[in-house]
Amino acid sequence: MLLTAACSSAPSEQAVAGQPQEAAQAKPGKKGKKGGHKKNKEEVSADGLRSVGKLTQGILESSGLCAAPEAGTYFTFGDDGEPPVVYRVDGRGQQVGQFTLGAPNHDWESLSRDNSGNYYMGDCGNNNSDRQNLAILRFRPATPSQVGKINFKYPDQTEFPPSKQERNFDCEASLWHDGQVYLFTKDRATQSTCKVYTVPDQPGSYTAKLITKLAIPGEVTDATLSPDGHRLVLLARQELFILDGNSWADILKASPRHISLKGAGQTEGAAFKDQNTLLITTEQGDVYELGL
Template identity: 40%
Template sequence: MIKVIFVFIAATALMAYFLRDTLLGDGVTEKTGIKSFERIASLPGEISESSGVVALYGQNQFLTHNDAGNKPYLYKLNSRGNIQETIKLKLPNVDWEDLAMDNEGNIYIADTGNNNNGRKELAVYKINLNSPSKVEAIRFTYEDQKKYPPPKKERNFDSEAAFWADGNIYLISKDRGRGELAKVYRLPDKAGQYKAQLIGSHRIKAQITGAAISPDAETVVLLSEEKLHIFSDFSSPDKFYEGSYKEVELDDAGQTEGVAFEDDASLIITSEGGSLYRYKL
């Protein structure tokens, strides 16, 4: 009997060791509850590859766009997924990947897709919906990238995730080399040519596809396929990756690409499969 108990304990310990990242990661993993996560609408046919989203606070409306190879349009949607307005921009859509918004309502379009890590002309375009023809271009390269492209295992210079805070744009990398490290870069929110400054990182065994910060700037959420990565209790947006961390699984949500805060406690999420979701924190 003692031998049986010993074997059982040893097997349990071994299983816990090999599943430690799944069970714990760098924080806590949760399943979504029925009440916390819901599909609220289908996206219209014009939005076949939603890649980024922002919520227009107080309007119950959202902006989204399509991925690379599509027209440089922003689509204003209501909560039923109906297009209220199509904003046609005279900008290149090399590989639009995310949207962000500042406290004055300016929209930042992250033309930062870089699948092969070979792009040398990356940009974030700043517009205001009241005069969308006026565009500021924030052009940049990554300060730590030396080769275009780098070796395959070192390809961590793609970004599909951006948010704005305190006069800065924060870009989160999509680790195409090893799929284990989300790097955090910072850019000024003014037109110019810059080196994106690497300010930190967080080990996440996923490829990040979206990012958002809450209106009160107390929570940052990163998105990957069918999963949220939630950071809280940090000292400033510059250090969000050092805060408390947990993961939330979004069962059956598909290729989730865009995430935005609707308010301090609610997220809007889009998928390339054509769905609009709401998640309650």
């Protein structure tokens, strides 16, 4: 249910789409990266954000979040430097299971699933935009040792790394939709543009397709789609952006609405608990709920 969406195809334009209605505020970024956003007086605070728990001790961080097959539970995991372990937790962060994935954790950053029970781990964290072994790992939780690799490269990257002003090839957010895995970049250069690429959901080696560019004044860390497929949430550092639409194409053309999560910590994982409630995790181990 988590990733069921409308069947419309994504738009093909590559112009910057969806100017946000509120600007993001200054915040620290991952591994010392600092944002330079100015606070906008129209900024909306997340009044409905509430702490609901802590991740079980031993789960050192949460770099992504996705609903597990068992109702009311979720998968989470660490990124580079952490073992290739996927943890299953309840809605308060308490561990109820785990398994080892049959592929190394170069830099896992996101997880999504399709309508047939396949999961897609985004091993595409790319802090310095210098990786040439980017991949999506396709697996089923019942047989985690069997992993299919979707290797990919970006069509618009020719230098590894590119100049600092061109470093927009770090991907910490992805979603499965209609036979494609959508990749949402974290803009480490200007912190203004989230590029959206797609790759097929079948194992193989591909050149990703650049679909569009979203005007997101923040560094995107996760993505999740509402159960009815009409609301996309792009999580960022202590903030999130909401794009609404009656179809997937409409969503990618929508004007993002901004919500501040100031004080929540290093927000890295997001998944819909139900149609109107978002579950959010941080690398510090906090678990929050947010009513939308």
